[in-house]
Amino acid sequence: MEVGFLGLGIMGKAMATNLLRHGYRVTVWNRTLAKCQELVALGATVGETPAAVVAKCRYTIAMLSDPSAALSVVFDKDGVLEQIGDGKGYIDMSTVDAATCSKIDEAVKQKGGAFVEAPVSGSKKPAEDGQLVILAAGDKTLYDEMIPAFDVLGKKSFFLGEIGNGAKMKLVVNMIMGSMMNSLSEGLSLADKSGLSPQTLLDVLDLGAIANPMFKLKGPAMLQGSYNPAFPLKHQQKDMRLALALGDENAVSMPVSAAANEAFKKARSLGLGDLDFSAVYEVVKGASSSGQA
Ligand SMILES: NC(=O)C1=CN([C@@H]2O[C@H](COP(=O)(O)OP(=O)(O)OC[C@H]3O[C@@H](n4cnc5c(N)ncnc54)[C@H](OP(=O)(O)O)[C@@H]3O)[C@@H](O)[C@H]2O)C=CC1
Numbered sequence: 536m537e538v539g540f541l542g543l544g545i546m547g548k549a550m551a552t553n554l555l556r557h558g559y560r561v562t563v564w565n566r567t568l569a570k571c572q573e574l575v576a577l578g579a580t581v582g583e584t585p586a587a588v589v590a591k592c593r594y595t596i597a598m599l600s601d602p603s604a605a606l607s608v609v610f611d612k613d614g615v616l617e618q619i620g621d622g623k624g625y626i627d628m629s630t631v632d633a634a635t636c637s638k639i640d641e642a643v644k645q646k647g648g649a650f651v652e653a654p655v656s657g658s659k660k661p662a663e664d665g666q667l668v669i670l671a672a673g674d675k676t677l678y679d680e681m682i683p684a685f686d687v688l689g690k691k692s693f694f695l696g697e698i699g700n701g702a703k704m705k706l707v708v709n710m711i712m713g714s715m716m717n718s719l720s721e722g723l724s725l726a727d728k729s730g731l732s733p734q735t736l737l738d739v740l741d742l743g744a745i746a747n748p749m750f751k752l753k754g755p756a757m758l759q760g761s762y763n764p765a766f767p768l769k770h771q772q773k774d775m776r777l778a779l780a781l782g783d784e785n786a787v788s789m790p791v792s793a794a795a796n797e798a799f800k801k802a803r804s805l806g807l808g809d810l811d812f813s814a815v816y817e818v819v820k821g822a823s824s825s826g827q828a
């Protein structure tokens with residue numbers, strides 16, 4: 536099977552690599568074209584523009600940073616819309632909002648193509664290992680055609696119905712994750728400031744009812760001040776922002792998430808946006824230090 540792949544950031548590179556390893560013929564494009572070379576070394580070919588990739592491939596997957604990138608790759612000059620049409624499918628796996636998905640869906644359908652949104656749960660390592668959780672919605676026929684590829688990329692795919700539902704599910708999940716990361720950061724700070732060992736706190740958490748893979752993976756690195764980006768903080772803040780907007784639309788009060796968003800915003804303002812989202816711990820630690828007598 537031949538697929539196009541647009542966007543070779545942390546996630547896109549791992550996902551396209553996985554497809555190549557499983558025998559897919561992959562044509563890649565990235566805004567910074569030089570990043571395609573690593574994939575070429577693994578057997579990919581390069582499309583010079585998103586339109587060139589779509590012209591060549593029946594199915595094209597995108598994994599881009601945010602709504603503005605997702606829209607630009609579709610609607611701008613040399614974009615997806617110039618070549619999408621009958622018999623072609625476009626699958627956007629970026630984390631965006633439902634309105635962005637709807638705009639892309641309508642435009643692709645107007646040209647005779649099919650669209651599926653399919654954001655993912657899971658980060659760099661699950662992407663490398665083909666262990667993502669895929670949250671798809673939109674054109675069911677295209678979804679069914681993509682199942683073999685989704686089975687390479689992920690451990691489980693959900694089809695959530697009408698367009699926008701994938702984005703909404705993903706934003707709810709990441710909103711919870713962002714609040715949990717803030718809560719862990721506050722707990723580590725409180726343990727430290729009150730004379731407890733933060734490492735012992737992690738050990739205790741790992742044996743109890745709120746044990747989870749994120750605390751287990753990120754906690755020890757946070758204590759080392761090591762924030763090599765798996766999930767960049769700027770993207771987590773984008774997800775909090777989009778989830779809060781979804782809350783506004785639905786009149787759902789979310790004070791915990793709003794406070795977590797403020798901490799991520801503060802971290803971005805301090806230049807931590809390209810670090811892992813667990814770097815919010817630096818902001819929480821800083822806030823608790825400045826509160827000292
Ligand atoms: N990292 C993670 O753990 C996870 C991330 N996600 C989501 O997946 C998406 C990608 O994340 P990730 O790979 O980490 O992000 P990166 O920041 O590593 O990569 C972003 C990608 O988007 C491209 N891009 C940015 N702006 C534009 C633009 N205006 N036009 C065209 N291309 C653009 C970048 O191109 P260039 O190289 O030129 O900058 C790059 O290929 C995001 O929506 C994120 O929220 C979802 C699950 C997990």
Ligand SMILES: O=CCCC(=O)O
Nearest residue numbers: 630656657658709766
């Ligand atoms: O969007 C990023 C999600 C990261 C994760 O699920 O670990």
